[in-house]
Amino acid sequence: MLDVDYRWPSAAQPWLDLPADVRADMVAAGARSWREVFDGRATYNKQWRLARPPVMDETTLGVLNAVCDRLAQLIFEACRRRAGTAGELRRLLRVPDGETRLLDDDEPLTEALLDAFRPDVLLSDGVPKVVEYNIDSSLGGAFDADTTVRRFVDVYRRHGLTERIRLAAAPSAVDRRFAAIRAGLGLPDGARVAMLIDFDAEYPGLDDPERFFRLLTPVVDRAAVFGLDLVIAPVSQVTLDDQSRLVVRGGPVDGVFRLFVPNRVTPSAGVDALEAALAAGTVPMWVSAAAWLIANKAAFAWLWDDAGDLPAADRDLVHRYVPQTWMLTPDLVDRAIVEQRDLVAKPSDGSAGVDVLVGRACDADTWAGGVRRAADRGGFILQRYVKADDVPLDFVHIETGDTVSADVPYSIAPYLFGREPAGACIRTGFPGCDAVLNLARGVLLSGLLVVD
Numbered sequence: 001m002l003d004v005d006y007r008w009p010s011a012a013q014p015w016l017d018l019p020a021d022v023r024a025d026m027v028a029a030g031a032r033s034w035r036e037v038f039d040g041r042a043t044y045n046k047q048w049r050l051a052r053p054p055v056m057d058e059t060t061l062g063v064l065n066a067v068c069d070r071l072a073q074l075i076f077e078a079c080r081r082r083a084g085t086a087g088e089l090r091r092l093l094r095v096p097d098g099e100t101r102l103l104d105d106d107e108p109l110t111e112a113l114l115d116a117f118r119p120d121v122l123l124s125d126g127v128p129k130v131v132e133y134n135i136d137s138s139l140g141g142a143f144d145a146d147t148t149v150r151r152f153v154d155v156y157r158r159h160g161l162t163e164r165i166r167l168a169a170a171p172s173a174v175d176r177r178f179a180a181i182r183a184g185l186g187l188p189d190g191a192r193v194a195m196l197i198d199f200d201a202e203y204p205g206l207d208d209p210e211r212f213f214r215l216l217t218p219v220v221d222r223a224a225v226f227g228l229d230l231v232i233a234p235v236s237q238v239t240l241d242d243q244s245r246l247v248v249r250g251g252p253v254d255g256v257f258r259l260f261v262p263n264r265v266t267p268s269a270g271v272d273a274l275e276a277a278l279a280a281g282t283v284p285m286w287v288s289a290a291a292w293l294i295a296n297k298a299a300f301a302w303l304w305d306d307a308g309d310l311p312a313a314d315r316d317l318v319h320r321y322v323p324q325t326w327m328l329t330p331d332l333v334d335r336a337i338v339e340q341r342d343l344v345a346k347p348s349d350g351s352a353g354v355d356v357l358v359g360r361a362c363d364a365d366t367w368a369g370g371v372r373r374a375a376d377r378g379g380f381i382l383q384r385y386v387k388a389d390d391v392p393l394d395f396v397h398i399e400t401g402d403t404v405s406a407d408v409p410y411s412i413a414p415y416l417f418g419r420e421p422a423g424a425c426i427r428t429g430f431p432g433c434d435a436v437l438n439l440a441r442g443v444l445l446s447g448l449l450v451v452d
Contacts, residue, residue, distance in 0.1 A: 002066045004316045008126045011391045011410060014057040014451055022165050027051045029159045030152060031396040031403045037151040040215045041144045043444060048430040051394040051403050053149045053449045054410065061170065061414075061450060064128055065421040067321055068119050068414050071130055073111075074314060078302040079294050080109050086290035093296050094378065095349065101262045102275055102289040113291040114419065115184045116177070121412045122388040129386045130322050132346075134413075135295035137257045137287045141425035141445055142173035142415060143219055149423075149447025170423035170448040173415040174219060178226040180418030181257055185284045189227040191254040194246070195219075196235040196274070198260035209234065235260060236268035246277040255284050262289040263349065297348040297381045300325035323384040328375050336371045336382055340364065344383045345374050359385060393428055406431040412448070424448045 015023065030037065034049040056064075083089035087105025090097070097105075118139045120132040149169040156162050181193065199209055216232055223230035231249045235258065238248050245252040256274070265271055277283045304325050307318045326332060328345055336343055340359040347355045357370045374380035390407035397404065408429035415422040426446045433443075 002070055002313070002317070003063060004313055004320060006063045008063075008123075008128070009057070009060060010126045011054070011056075011123050011389060014060070015055045015392070017057075018055075018165060018451065022161060025159065025161055026156060027394045027403060029155050029161065030394070031401070033151075033155045034396050034398075037148055037155065041148055041445065045430060045444060047398055048395045048444065049398060050148075050428065050444055050446055051396045053152050053446045054391070054393065054412075054426045054428065055167075055449045055451055056170075056412075058450050058452060061421075061424075061448070064121070064412075065414055065416065067128065067317065068117075068121070068130065069416055069419060069421075070314070070317060071119065071321065072114050072117050072133065072135065072416070074303060074310070074318065075133055075135070075299045076109075076111060076114055076294055078299050078306055081306070082302065084109060086288075086293060089290070089293045093293060093298055093348070095263075095293070095296075099263055100289055100292055101265055101271060102258075102278055102285070103262065103293075104278070104288070104290070107288060107290050109290065109294075112184065113288060113294050115180055115287045116291070116417055117295075118413045118415050118425070121414070122386050123391075123410065123412070124386050124388060126389065128321055128412075131383065131386055132297065133295055133299075136261070136291045137285075138259050138261050139415065140259070141413070141427075142177060142422075143216070144445045145423060145425040145447035146172050146174050147218075147447075148445065149449055152449065165451070167449055167451050170450050171421060172222075173417070173422040173425075174222050175226070176415070176417040176420055176422035178223050178228055180420070181255070181286045182226055182228060183418055184286050185255045187228065187255055190229055191227070192229045192231065192251065193223070194238070194248040194253040194256045195230060195232045196238065196248075196256060196258045196260065197232065198265050199234045199236065200266040201260060201264075234270070235265065235274060236270040238270040238273050240273045240276060244277060244280040244282050246274060246283045253283060255286065257286040262292050297325070297346060297350075297383075298327060300383070301327045301381055323386050325381050325383045328371065328380040328382045330375045332382060333372055333375050337364075337368050340367050342385050344385050345371050346381050346383060347374075348379050348381050391428070395430060404431055408433060 030051040038049050079089055083092050086103055086107040116137045117135040119130045121128045121130055153169050220230045233248045238246055241247050303318055307315045343359045345357040359367055388409055391410040392407050395404050411427045412424050414424040426448055427443045
């Protein structure tokens with residue numbers, strides 16, 4: 001049974017509980033091996049690398065995954081109380097027809113839409129706060145998170161550290177995703193599956209497609225372990241054959257999953273072809289584009305609106321782990337201006353920090369003007385500001401090789417595929433960074449190291 005009142009240790013505690021000599025040897029080994037650990041991994045940072053991964057104890061990670069799983073169900077149920085089909089939900093959210101590509105308005109809303117999700121979690125006084133919920137197949141960072149933490153563990157093994165203390169990489173997000181894809185689409189052994197990427201999107205490495213494909217060779221190998229023949233391709237290059245089957249890299253595919261957001265994908269003949277194949281029913285997609293609607297941040301406001309009518313345990317779960325959230329309407333503008341330092345305004349269908357206003361980071365005029373425009377435009381939420389804990393981490397300076405310890409911003413994004421926990425993507429700041437954690441500002445990505 002989920003313990004709503006779990007007493008969360010500080011994020012630093014699992015690391016500090018390790019013997020001091022083990023900690024020192026882990027940092028030293030990581031600092032010597034940073035090139036190996038981070039080779040080919042996504043980052044714009046040219047100055048710093050992590051000298052060790054973030055650490056969490058096994059029990060705490062289990063509780064965090066359980067909290068995130070139940071909150072995903074509650075978000076889905078809040079949507080389902082208001083809409084029965086993707087089209088009904090789209091209209092309720094005032095999303096224009098055609099803005100979310102690949103969407104079937106007649107599709108019933110079912111829990112299959114929860115086959116892939118990754119919340120964004122900040123720790124505040126040690127307690128997780130779920131500030132956003134990514135519910136979709138287009139969850140980035142899984143391969144980078146998996147690879148970095150497993151390379152760290154390999155380094156520790158070579159130095160004999162795994163014989164001195166029990167530590168392990170969190171469960172593989174890459175592996176769990178392929179298991180969920182095969183089960184979710186009901187695919188036979190050897191099925192040919194396409195992973196489609198928008199190469200016109202902003203992400204490190206997409207400017208050199210062939211190198212990007214080579215870096216993903218281990219992903220193809222892991223898919224094979226789960227009985228899938230994986231092909232990776234730009235979505236812009238897919239076509240249809242004379243039977244309306246989707247053709248990728250020279251042959252038809254039995255299934256597809258996408259690593260692009262359906263409301264921001266670059267228009268192309270390939271996207272049109274994928275849309276036509278889905279409409280014809282000749283290829284299944286994991287997961288449906290309707291999941292992107294479930295991830296709309298308006299559901300956070302609905303969750304808070306409904307909390308008083310939920311069973312006590314679910315009500316307490318929402319109140320403890322989800323910052324209070326409202327739809328930003330004109331009647332809330334005066335309150336938002338008065339409570340500026342305690343609020344954040346976000347587009348309900350946005351991502352990557354675009355158009356987000358943090359009250360305490362704005363001057364009064366910028367905030368007031370911004371919330372008025374957002375309220376008039378519609379489609380924004382107000383959310384209580386979460387003061388995130390800084391976490392002590394160790395870094396290596398790329399040029400000098402020096403190691404530095406620093407307290408930095410930190411967010412954890414646990415993956416659940418097929419409702420099974422699948423590790424986490426950790427985004428950390430670096431010495432001297434600001435508080436915004438995204439790739440464009442040099443954030444460092446890592447997986448999670450699990451200890452007793």
